[in-house]
Amino acid sequence: GDSVTQMEGPVTLSEEAFLTINCTYTATGYPSLFWYVQYPGEGLQLLLKATKADDKGSNKGFEATYRKETTSFHLEKGSVQVSDSAVYFCALKGGGSYIPTFGRGTSLIVHP
Amino acid sequence: EAQVTQNPRYLITVTGKKLTVTCSQNMNHEYMSWYRQDPGLGLRQIYYSMNVEVTDKGDVPEGYKVSRKEKRNFPLILESPSPNQTSLYFCASTEKGQYTGELFFGEGSRLTVL
Numbered sequence: 001g002d003s004v005t006q007m008e009g010p011v012t013l014s015e016e017a018f019l020t021i022n023c024t025y026t027a028t029g030y031p032s033l034f035w036y037v038q039y040p041g042e043g044l045q046l047l048l049k050a051t052k053a054d055d056k057g058s059n060k061g062f063e064a065t066y067r068k069e070t071t072s073f074h075l076e077k078g079s080v081q082v083s084d085s086a087v088y089f090c091a092l093k094g095g096g097s098y099i100p101t102f103g104r105g106t107s108l109i110v111h112p
Numbered sequence: 113e114a115q116v117t118q119n120p121r122y123l124i125t126v127t128g129k130k131l132t133v134t135c136s137q138n139m140n141h142e143y144m145s146w147y148r149q150d151p152g153l154g155l156r157q158i159y160y161s162m163n164v165e166v167t168d169k170g171d172v173p174e175g176y177k178v179s180r181k182e183k184r185n186f187p188l189i190l191e192s193p194s195p196n197q198t199s200l201y202f203c204a205s206t207e208k209g210q211y212t213g214e215l216f217f218g219e220g221s222r223l224t225v226l
Contacts, residue, residue, distance in 0.1 A: 034214070036215075042219055044155075089155065
């Protein structure tokens with residue numbers, strides 16, 4: 001079945017550092033890929049998505065590129081802020097399915 | 113404003129005392145789902161519903177019930193709560209015809225069972 005593997009956290013960075021959170025997946029066919037973010041005390045919200053190979057999703061300075069050859073969708077940001085401290089979830093949705101598969105989440109802590 | 117609303121946001125209860133967590137969405141979404149979030153385990157799906165009167169088990173349905181009598185509401189029922197159901201619960205919804213897959217989440221309900 002479909003699965004998503006994320007790097008374990010927490011990831012601890014200083015403000016303005018470069019961020020990478022790794023995500024790899026296993027799926028049949030051509031899934032859509034997502035990053036969700038969960039800020040403290042809130043529900044998850046969609047951060048960015050990509051629906052086909054080589055697509056790049058971007059939002060709020062975050063980017064991720066759908067790499068079919070490496071089955072990856074790594075999240076990157078060039079300069080993190082304290083306000084980026086949150087839990088980040090990678091997810092995929094197979095074609096024709098309404099049920100996404102989530103990774104376990106990666107906690108990011110950014111210090112001033 | 114488009115939203116998914118859960119109540120209560122926080123609840124402390126005792127073993128065996130039936131409780132219901134309500135979920136309501138105002139986006140006319142066909143698909144609704146319940147998840148629980150536990151440290152180290154990520155999100156696990158409890159139940160989901162494709163439409164009114166259609167519900168299915170997710171990965172961890174034991175100890176839970178749901179109903180979908182109206183399109184907008186999808187309550188989660190714990191008939192006899194136990195301490196291992198202490199968790200953070202999220203309701204989510206999406207439009208069935210929307211293949212982009214974005215889920216809209218409520219703000220969560222933190223449940224403690226003593």
